[in-house]
Amino acid sequence: MDMPGDMVLEIFSWLPAKSIYKFKSPNWVQRYGAETEFHHLDSKNPVSGVSHQFSQFLESYPACRIVASSKGLILGRSNTELFICNPVTQSWLLIPTPDHLKENPDADLKIALQCDVEDSNDFMLLLFENQDEWASQYYNLKFYSIEEGKWKPIGASFFGGGRPLRFDMHVYHRKAFHFISDCFASLSKQSPYFRPYVMAYNLEDGSSRMLRVPREARIGSHDLTCQMGIYKWGKPTSLDESICLARLRKNVFTIWVLSDYEIGKWRRILKIRVKAMGIKEEDPVIVTGFFVMNGDQLIFTTEKKIYRYGLRQENYMKLEEIYEHGFGRDATSFTAYSDTLRPCGNDAAALPLLQQ
Template sequence: MEMLLMLPDEIVLEIFSWLPATAIQKFKSASDFFRTMPLEERHFVLKQSHNALLRKDPCFFLQPNSCKKYNAINEFHHFPSEKTSSGVPHNFLKFLENYPACRILASSNGLILGCSTKKNNQTELFISNPSTQSWFLIPTLNHLKEYPDSEINIVFECHSKDFMLFLFEVPAEWASSCYIVKFYSQEEDCFPYLHKKSPYFRPYIMAYTIEDGESRMLRVPKEARRGSHDLSCKMGIYKWGKVTSLDGSMCLVRLRKCIFTIWVLTDYKSCKWKRVLKIRVRAMGIIEEEPITVKGFIVMNGDCLVFATKKKIYRYGLSCENYRVIEEISEHGFDDDEVCFTCYSDTLHLCGDGATTLPLLQQSY
């Protein structure tokens, strides 16, 4: 602490810009000197948010995969080595618990995209920063007004200055072969949307370039297509490679009959994949009673597979440093429910113009 006091303010701010928001708040509460630092000015906030993109996500939210409208439950978990430096305030977790059927849809660069279903069946979307305890209500999208009971498929991408929403609209007609993707940002209500008809029922990946509006279909590996009709087959695509790497790619993860298989896309143009892992769950070194059932999974930070069984959450290394090393993270309370993960990293990122203080102290909504 004494060494920091001896440094010029510019150097101290540079050091602080690399810290998680939780650690910054602890410094501010522990010292009058740090309370006088301009840690809430826009320039510092943008720099801290930008630097956070170069760090690994240290935490995640866990919730049931099928959210009940009036009984949404969220759990928050850390990686074991990150409990003291990162996190969310306890009163934010209480807000998630008390706000009507509050569900986390996505998270990016410290901001959380949340959804709430009121008693009148009205769907409310909002963006919140748990660290700064601020939020920004998003006008209800027309699709959700028209079909309030429809499943919300949305992707949230946030950079140091702006954020964007990708809404996948599922048509009301049963067994329709048409889907719609719409793009929303802070600056514009809606970008031109992608409208695609597909006669295919086998798995494939659709890639869309926002800058020029071009799209293409990426074939998945033949091995991944085999048995994809099996009810036990679950697949997902995730970022692959180090957070600081400029040449990162994506990976395809398939879980079928308690076997994890992971492929990495090595060439985008020719659509070439390389299998990097194939292993039975019970061969990972887990000590649990048989049968071991996986209830949900995700690849975090491009280098580790995180998955939940009926009672516990594990991390399985995929990179050179911790390749095939299994680590128990914690227990969870969802038992037989299928679960989904939402990565989280605490930052000072602004929620946008018009953001207000999160209604943490309200007891009823």
Template sequence: MASLPHDVLFEISSWLPAKAIYKFSSTSKFFSNFPRDKYFALKQTQNSLSKIDTCLFFQPDLTQRYNNNIAELHHLSGEDHSSGVSKVFINFLANSAKILSSSNGLILFRSTSDNKDQLFISNPATQTLLPIPIPDQLYTSVDADLKVVLQCDGQDNCMVFLFHDKEEDWCSNLECKVYATKEGVWKKKEGSFFTGSRNLKFDMPVIHNGVVHYISDCFPYFTKDSPYYRPYIMAYNFENGITTMLNVPKEARRGLHDISCDMRIFKWGKVNSSMDQSICLVRLRKCVFTIWVLTKYESSVWKKILKLRVKALGLIEKDPMVKGFSVMNGDLLVFATNKKVYGYGLSFSNENYMRIEEICEHGCDGSMVSFTSYSNTLRPCGGDDAKALLLTSTSFNEEL
């Protein structure tokens, strides 16, 4: 490679993950400049947008302010690959943070320390942090879960969207604020977010075509004559502030009041494939997964693509109980049992299509688990670089 022109090496290197770039940085003066070069970081970030997330974080699915002392990061392939993130940073997350969202190489987490309540955007690969102040009016309920989502589609700007009650008491119209890292201030969006009378699952947002979607719970606290008797999906358009309701499939409503029923929505379709991107709904009931894909958005038409009994997958564990699940990279069903995490391909484009693969063991000891996908990039946290805080002076090559 040393005989190649510098511009060719630059281009080739910009397609590598941050982990490999840091390894090459110790081989020559030329490569050593890459991790600190802003233009190179933006180029590598842009190239990474066409790739899938390769890793997953998971923590016990507890309240945001509870310090659980557990955070794990594993490679999605199930092979013994290093994630490119040091144990120092992972231990920091376990002791001081609750991960709330992720987007294209960055994560959004909330401090769980007793004397500090703050949001941070962070790049785990570069171990940098950017503090995001929580709006003053939300400090009236410091232990309440924040309804936030991170979106980083551009190269050097990220946005944090936050929904909150307009009044002190619960209401079905939420105000939306957005924090753009380039501007460094919270701004109110036009139009409130109408949530309906059910509770929405704000810990699992799906952003599709500039609209954020949340599914409601399905607990039986309404009578059949109520318009909110059945669960639904609420969508909020960030651009115009308009709220839209989407119906869930009729088949998904059957037995939904069963205590074992859990419905969640996720992105469907890979960025770098011919699959049409949409939204999928996953229902887990009595240890059976059923999955639908939204085929006609305006009329809420769904297509069922899979019905799968967990026991039929041939897991070695006796009577496995699902403790958390997600769809990652648009077509990979990931779920945790008491001790292990598995992946199951949902489309022809996935190399594990209709095949179960053990990803890793975990140490959450039977607790419900929340997943956050992650991609290893050099992406800047956004905003003024002087505000980005280096978490540790430990060499980036450590643990790689």
């Protein structure tokens, strides 16, 4: 399928009553809308489970795109508005547009949505602002007060280091938000931020902390084929709950788990060439996106298909072909979503039906 250069590709893929995934273009900018497709990641169940009303809403809302999701809630953005939505309950809540976005509507939104903070039914929206769009040193923070319906500042700033951070993915762990930096060779070797890293912001004391990625992950990290992401590992409150780091470089997947948070020690659990997984596609096999789901499987796309690869227990190193897709080499990324009845807030309203 050919798409205009200013369009963003999104493919939502649903797992049985648990997870939905969004695939999107790497040159994604939030000011543009998106085409959507819905797929069930269970290869035996072709029905996506997404209601027609929600699909129609995404297609009809002006320049609508998904920014983040957490525990059943989706954060969306149009040209002029932000909103929280639950596709299951067909409800939504408009969020006041932050001041800096009113002044610069084309700016990307650096924001984190989290729903399991302090085991509350409420959600947390954390906004990261800096004066210079290209500066990545210090960010002023604001949170959205559900009770007051407005953005309120947080006293302590967030130090992001010398590299741009990936605000399109985060891991909430030990009451801290974790973001991974980019991998580009943009700094001198003398800089302490020469190699990629993970930065954490602690909600309790407002402190910032840098976690180095494994030494093996730092080697070759400036290669143009290198991509890295961090993901939740294990289930909340479980003994093995942690952070997972996945890297793809020269068609080789390597995955680590943070085994000791205090000292920043990582344990490698997988290293394998894509072709050695058992893929039957003709060479070259080009991976267009990947995501670690629930700490037990790697989901990735090639030019033609969507695959699932087991990371532990009985499915360890087992490959399953899920679906074919028709979007070719358009690079993709994923955002996880849980199918729940979580409320959007006391002032939430029914999802509107918008005309095409």
